[in-house]
Amino acid sequence: xxxxxxxxxxxxxxxxxxSSPTEVFTAWADPTAKARWFVGPPDWKETLRELDxxxxxxxxxxxxxxxxxxxxxxxxYWDIAPNRRLVYTYDMHAGxxxxxxxxxxxxxxxxxxxxxxxxxxxxxxxxxxxxxxxxEKGTRAHLDRLDTALRSGSAR
Amino acid sequence: MTERSVTHATFVIERSYDASPAxxxxxxxxxxxxxxxxxxxxPGQGRYELDxxxxxxxxxxxxxxDGPVYTFxxxxxxxxxxxxxxxxxxMHVDxxxxxxxxxxxxxxxxxxxTRQIYTExxxxxxxxxxxxxxxxxxxxxxDTLDAALRERAI
Numbered sequence: 001x002x003x004x005x006x007x008x009x010x011x012x013x014x015x016x017x018x019s020s021p022t023e024v025f026t027a028w029a030d031p032t033a034k035a036r037w038f039v040g041p042p043d044w045k046e047t048l049r050e051l052d053x054x055x056x057x058x059x060x061x062x063x064x065x066x067x068x069x070x071x072x073x074x075x076x077y078w079d080i081a082p083n084r085r086l087v088y089t090y091d092m093h094a095g096x097x098x099x100x101x102x103x104x105x106x107x108x109x110x111x112x113x114x115x116x117x118x119x120x121x122x123x124x125x126x127x128x129x130x131x132x133x134x135x136e137k138g139t140r141a142h143l144d145r146l147d148t149a150l151r152s153g154s155a156r
Numbered sequence: 157m158t159e160r161s162v163t164h165a166t167f168v169i170e171r172s173y174d175a176s177p178a179x180x181x182x183x184x185x186x187x188x189x190x191x192x193x194x195x196x197x198x199p200g201q202g203r204y205e206l207d208x209x210x211x212x213x214x215x216x217x218x219x220x221x222d223g224p225v226y227t228f229x230x231x232x233x234x235x236x237x238x239x240x241x242x243x244x245x246x247m248h249v250d251x252x253x254x255x256x257x258x259x260x261x262x263x264x265x266x267x268x269x270t271r272q273i274y275t276e277x278x279x280x281x282x283x284x285x286x287x288x289x290x291x292x293x294x295x296x297x298x299d300t301l302d303a304a305l306r307e308r309a310i
Contacts, residue, residue: 004239006260008166008275076231078246078256079281084160087256087279089244091233101233101242103258105162105279120164122277124242124260126234 009132010122015143017115019150021083021108024115027146028086028106029053037145040071055080059088069095084108092130099129119143163280165287171272171298175305177238177263180270182310183301184208184241184261189310193301210235214243224249230259239263247285254284274298 017024027033031051039046040063047070048062059075075090086106092099102123109116119139125131173180183189187206195204195216206214210232217227230245241261247254257278264271276294280286304310 004236006240006262006275008260008277010164010166010277076244078244079253081160085162087162087281089231089233089256089258098234101244101258103244103256103277103279105164107160107162120162120279122164122166122258122279124258124275124277126242 003127005126005128007125007128007131008123009125009135010120011132011136011139012121013119013136013140013143015117015119015147016111017117017147017150018113019115020113021110021115023150024117024146025083025108027150029080029082033149037149038142039145041141044071053077053080059090094129097129098126100125100135102135117143159282161282163283163287164278165280166275166277167287167291167294168276169274169291169295169298171274171302172266172269173272173302173305174269176268177265177270180263180272180305181238181241183305185235185237186310189304192310193304194297196300208232208235214245249284252284253281255280255290257290272298 027037034051035049038061043066044063046061046063048060050058050060052058055077057077061073062071064070072093073090075088077086077088079085079087085108089101089103091101100123102121105120107118121135121139123132123135183193185208187208190206191204203218204216212232214230215228217225219225227248228245230243232241232243234240234242239262244256244258246256255278257276260275262273274294276290278287278290
């Protein structure tokens with residue numbers, strides 16, 4: 001019998017971006033803008049990208065590492081309040097195995113000329129292939145890349 | 157501007173059933189059995205649908221006459237027969253989306269019966285529902301499952 005386990009976890013990341021909520025929201029909603037920051041680590045190569053940004057729409061991002069290990073992100077959008085909030089769920093696969101199922105909420109709040117972003121992920125990590133600590137670290141890297149993209153103006 | 161808020165919460169409900177993991181799992185996997193305890197309806201009446209496979213959808217809607225219509229719609233993400241089911245779902249009241257949840261159900265053999273662990277991680281939207289009310293509602297639904305298994309109705 002294969003070992004089956006689940007580990008439930010959650011984490012919250014807060015960031016402030018020197019851009020308007022509309023600009024930050026667009027960086028998530030527009031496929032070209034999102035492709036500038038929502039990528040894997042430097043040695044990872046993208047093999048498939050799709051974003052159908054609407055309630056019920058799907059997003060996919062597949063890639064491969066030099067050793068041949070594949071990754072697949074497969075998301076579904078459940079709630080979209082323009083410039084305010086996103087709720088999506090996603091499966092992560094690594095090496096062909098489903099390693100987690102997550103519920104992610106992104107909230108955008110204006111603070112002066114800037115935007116406060118609150119990212120909350122609630123997840124179940126399957127069969128010991130990943131954990132909340134690893135996922136939080138990866139998500140922080142994405143939100144760092146979003147900051148760089150917004151500063152350079154390339155996320156718009 | 158409409159008020160937007162999100163309350164994140166997790167609750168866990170553990171139950172023991174005097175039925176094998178295969179029988180308890182079947183209560184979730186078989187559309188006729190699940191309609192009996194989960195939807196209180198026969199399938200094919202147009203208000204309950206279950207496509208139990210990874211990527212499949214489940215839908216139930218109903219309510220009191222002249223009252224609001226409650227709609228539940230789920231997607232299945234992970235299925236390990238007799239062991240585990242991971243799904244996500246939203247709840248609507250009329251056209252208002254009140255929550256999006258991630259639900260994990262685990263089944264473990266225990267002294268001839270089954271230990272079931274239900275974990276819900278939810279995002280409750282705009283103050284339309286609360287984790288406490290959802291947990292209470294879920295406990296009620298699992299009571300109905302327990303009764304159906306005991307009565308061998310499913």
